[in-house]
Amino acid sequence: MQKSEITAPVIIRQPKRNKWISEDAKWAFLLLIPLFVGIGLIYFSTIFGFVMSFTSWDIVRKAEWVGLDNYRTLASDELVWKAMRNTLVFLLISTPAKLIIGLALAILLNQKLKGISFFRLTYFFPTACSVVAIALVWGYLYGTDGFLNTLLQDIGLSKVYWMDENHAMGSIAIMSVWGGMGYIALLFLAGLQNVPTEYYEASYVDGASKLRQFWNITLPLLTPTTFFIVVTQLIAAFQMFGEVYLLSGPLDSTLTIVQYIFNEAFQGFRMGYASALSYVLILIIFLITIVQLKLQKKWVHYDL
Template sequence: MRDTHSSVIERKPAKKKFLSPDALWAFILLIPLLLGIALVYFSALFGFAMSFTSWDIVRKAEWVEMSNYRTMIGDELVWKAMRNTLFFLLITIPAKLVIGFFLAVLLNQKLRGIQLFRLTYFFPTACSVVAIALVWGYLYGANGFLNQILQSFGLSKVYWMDESHAMGSIAIMTLWSGMGYIALLFLAGLQNVPPDFYEASRVDGASKFQQMWKITIPLVTPTTFFILVTQIIAAFQMFGEVYLLKGPSNSTLTIVQYIFKEAFQGFRMGYASALSYILIIIILIITVIQLRIQKRWVHYDL
């Protein structure tokens, strides 16, 4: 009798590949990004370790424990830099929010050539910080354009970049240069408000002011929250404006500029690293507080 089992051909299961060709290509394309992320984390950990040392790049780093952090408590320039940074934060951000919102309302009108106006207001944002500082440096000069206008009306010169006026002058420059970006974000938020809400409110007899207060402002709070978070971080990181257009006697010194001076002019890398981590902690605390309280005033629907 014929053995039926002998006619069955046994097939070994195919070995599964560890990565499919598509997954392999995806991993290869992600390698530059992964290397960049790894470099960022390595730099952060290296900087944290450096903050406990005294290192001038040339000589070997010396472990000083918490000495750098104790030194900054009594460093008057640290407190001056923080006061200047808070000045920019408290003055420019509310002004940007208010002016940017109402500018966006104007740019949201359906008028002929409104795209040209939107481009005009956004143009300063596309310019480099260097170009903006050079132009405003000319405007603020002792014989600059602004003083020429004042003198044409019989008024005396204003020394815009002296110790008492420099902070306000730079604040005006940053307000002008960043207004287009803020207005553009608010404009996007306004255009995302459903028109049905306005139609229903008109039927109920709501005025323009009531529509603004009850519909527009609440529904652009997500945009306001995003602008608030990003602009606070940007204010703490302000460097280019005060580096290029700085006042005398550290009158416009900011915390990031002080970190730069300590690291690359004084070559106190350990102390600069400690300042950097204090700045990171401050920004982190403010951001966490904003995320916690945003549920109370940010509305995604009416």
């Protein structure tokens, strides 16, 4: 009778690991360093700007503490109120126009037609253009002897001074609508394609017209998209700068609050006053956004 052989257990040696941090964690921290640096710079600049808003500083000389003087000055500064008024005019013209035109374009581009992708690309193309290029083109169109005035004269109408004190802000708002409606249309198009077709089929069986379907199905289910567009466009309107910097009207007729901050900081070198203006703008945007978030519960629907 053969004796059974007893085999010794095989010991598998695990590779030695650092008890403090693994190799993968090291690489993770290394790759996150640029993110941490960026966030740190944002917080530093935010705190630094807030402290500077209580000082008088021209970059060259040492900052002088002035307390609330900058905030008292801006409350009585006529240019601040004019800049805010111009910003509101731009907002009230451009934002509703972008919403209406963008939604209309999205409905047209949502049709199942041959070559519809070409038209979607065409309407989105202005969004990909730089602000400088758009301003140069529209500057030519708005010229005294530019394309628009030539067209008006050809049909028997008189010239319009598009960039004078009375028309400049509206003209820039029209330019902004042309440049941004493709992006709005793209967002609405994505929202339209996410609306379940079952709702339309059920309403068709019930005899609902196209207008009734649009009013009772499409619009309610597009409210989340509309809410996102309204919030982002209002913030963008308050921060509008490039258009008015490149295509400005006379007598501060196109002066916006961000352009005024730029002028005070980098032309007048009043960094403390510019910081105070910046924080007032931040507060305005914050309050408007909070109000929108509170009101969304009353009109934003995620289901019928």
